[in-house]
Amino acid sequence: MKTRLAPAAVQDIVDILGFLSTRSASASTGFRDRFREARQFIGQYPLSGRQTDESNVRYVNTGKHPYLIFYEIFDAEVVIMRIIHGARNPQTMPARPS
Numbered sequence: 001m002k003t004r005l006a007p008a009a010v011q012d013i014v015d016i017l018g019f020l021s022t023r024s025a026s027a028s029t030g031f032r033d034r035f036r037e038a039r040q041f042i043g044q045y046p047l048s049g050r051q052t053d054e055s056n057v058r059y060v061n062t063g064k065h066p067y068l069i070f071y072e073i074f075d076a077e078v079v080i081m082r083i084i085h086g087a088r089n090p091q092t093m094p095a096r097p098s
Helices: 007-025 025-044
Strands: 002-005 057-061 067-073 076-085
Touching: 002 007, 002 025, 007 025, 007 076, 025 057, 025 067, 025 076
Parallel strands: 002 076
Antiparallel strands: 057 067, 067 076
16 A cells, blocks of 8 residues: 655654754664664554554554554555654654543
8 A cells, every 4th residue: 555644754754864963973874774674564554553543544563663654544545644753752742542
C-alpha cells in the first residue's frame, strides 16, 4: 500500500533530524534508516500497528530510536500523521496508545 507523509509528519522528521544531528551524525543516519524501514513495513502491513483510542489511528515504534509513528489507513494509502518521541506526554499525541 502507498504511504504518504502529512505536513505535520514532514515537520516532525525535520525537527528530529535537526536535533539528532547536533548530537551524533550516526544517530541521525540511524533514525533515517529506521524510519524508512518502518514506513515500508507500515505500507506492507498496515494493520500490524497497535491501535489507539481512535479506531482509525494506529502506531508503530521505530525500534532502537524511541519514536512512535502515528498513521491512518485509507482505501488506497496510509497517511503518516506524526512522529513523536515516546517520552512525550500522551495528551499531546494525535491519539492515545491503548
